[in-house]
Amino acid sequence: MVGALTRMTRDVGLAEDIAQDALVAALEQWPTVGVPDNPVAWLMTTAKRRAVDHFRRADTLRRKVAEIEHARGGEEDTMPDIASRIDYIEDDVLRLIFLTCHPVLTPESRAALTLRLVGGLTTAEIARAFLAGESAMGQRISRAKKTLAEAHAEFELPTGPERAERLDDVMAVIYLIFNEGYTATTGADWMRSDLTTEAVRLARMLAALTPDEPEVLGLLALLEIQASRTSARLDAVGRPVLLEAQDRSRWDRSMIRRGLTAPDTAERLAARGVPIGRYFLQAAIAAQHARAQRSEDTDWRRIATLYDVLAEAAPGPIVEVNRAVAHGRAFGPGAGLAILDAVDPTSLRDSPLLPSVRGDLLERAGRRAEAADAFTEAAARTGNAGERVVLEDRAAQNM
Numbered sequence: 001m002v003g004a005l006t007r008m009t010r011d012v013g014l015a016e017d018i019a020q021d022a023l024v025a026a027l028e029q030w031p032t033v034g035v036p037d038n039p040v041a042w043l044m045t046t047a048k049r050r051a052v053d054h055f056r057r058a059d060t061l062r063r064k065v066a067e068i069e070h071a072r073g074g075e076e077d078t079m080p081d082i083a084s085r086i087d088y089i090e091d092d093v094l095r096l097i098f099l100t101c102h103p104v105l106t107p108e109s110r111a112a113l114t115l116r117l118v119g120g121l122t123t124a125e126i127a128r129a130f131l132a133g134e135s136a137m138g139q140r141i142s143r144a145k146k147t148l149a150e151a152h153a154e155f156e157l158p159t160g161p162e163r164a165e166r167l168d169d170v171m172a173v174i175y176l177i178f179n180e181g182y183t184a185t186t187g188a189d190w191m192r193s194d195l196t197t198e199a200v201r202l203a204r205m206l207a208a209l210t211p212d213e214p215e216v217l218g219l220l221a222l223l224e225i226q227a228s229r230t231s232a233r234l235d236a237v238g239r240p241v242l243l244e245a246q247d248r249s250r251w252d253r254s255m256i257r258r259g260l261t262a263p264d265t266a267e268r269l270a271a272r273g274v275p276i277g278r279y280f281l282q283a284a285i286a287a288q289h290a291r292a293q294r295s296e297d298t299d300w301r302r303i304a305t306l307y308d309v310l311a312e313a314a315p316g317p318i319v320e321v322n323r324a325v326a327h328g329r330a331f332g333p334g335a336g337l338a339i340l341d342a343v344d345p346t347s348l349r350d351s352p353l354l355p356s357v358r359g360d361l362l363e364r365a366g367r368r369a370e371a372a373d374a375f376t377e378a379a380a381r382t383g384n385a386g387e388r389v390v391l392e393d394r395a396a397q398n399m
Helices: 002-009 012-033 039-058 062-075 079-084 086-100 107-117 123-129 134-150 160-182 193-209 214-227 253-271 278-291 300-313 317-331 333-341 353-364 368-381 385-397
Strands: none
Touching: 002 012, 002 039, 002 086, 012 039, 012 086, 012 107, 012 134, 086 107, 086 134, 086 160, 086 193, 107 123, 107 134, 107 160, 123 134, 160 193, 160 214, 193 214, 214 253, 214 278, 253 278, 278 300, 300 317, 317 333, 317 353, 333 353, 353 368, 353 385, 368 385
16 A cells, blocks of 8 residues: 555655545444455545545645546546556556665665565564664654655666665665564564565565566575475464474475576576675575475584675674584584684674574573573563573573
């Protein structure tokens, strides 16, 4: 809805407000009059009427009123079929994600606004993802919408150099959406499958738009392989299951096959001189796990080597923590702890990642009391109830 309304109003902030107004109207009316035969058509028709009302009340932009009235008359007849017009809907979503990654915005604002409008995350969830305050994040999102309006940003798919300029930001946002779904920052559920599914869908659309970009193919491969494990990540009572304990027969083999195809294509492109980067490398790491029939068959030395390359291509504390895991498995817990000790603890001070990995490596080294303390610290840091249960259980096992 936001994408379609942005196309008509040319104002992403206004489009979001109108979409929310239409949803409020549905919540008020449907319990009394019943859900219409085509809810999507009802919502879009209501939203368009409110858009017209807005411009009339403003007593400006009369040309826009005429345009929207015309669009309403021309599209309303086909609106009952909009739910089946996936190409139409997806085109608007892809336009919206490129719009919210406009170069007039700062990188942080691009990611935050896209997560809000495309990913559907709340302001509080986005704030936690960026380790920022909720009020400050709300102001950042509001400023971003105002900046787009003032810049008269076009709701069109960019081409040529402009598309290349925005591509990195678009990929980063899709990856953030996926990660929030894969391990939610807060709530009772460990995963939010709606977000992982949306991120994979967006990655597929982006790959179709840019079939010769190895990094886009790498991102798609990474998300397909990671998402293939969804069914195995929870046990029968809904408790999280870590990677090494998962029943790999429950992994989605079709997603794995698709995921393993993309790196092969990317490698061919790379051989022709097209540069590769962090998503390609992460996909190559994920592929090592996907190819192992059993956890003990995992080629950890190969994964450790790939993480060494990734650390040079895209340095950062999260990469270093994951590199510590890989080296700990490949060369012993001491090797992993040595890498972990070099990570600046303030860079991840609000995240459970650093103490949880430290706890795992200490446990493998037989330093159980220290491991228990680390897992306890990690449990105190997470806002996700499922993750907290796992960490508290591991702490208890080492006491």
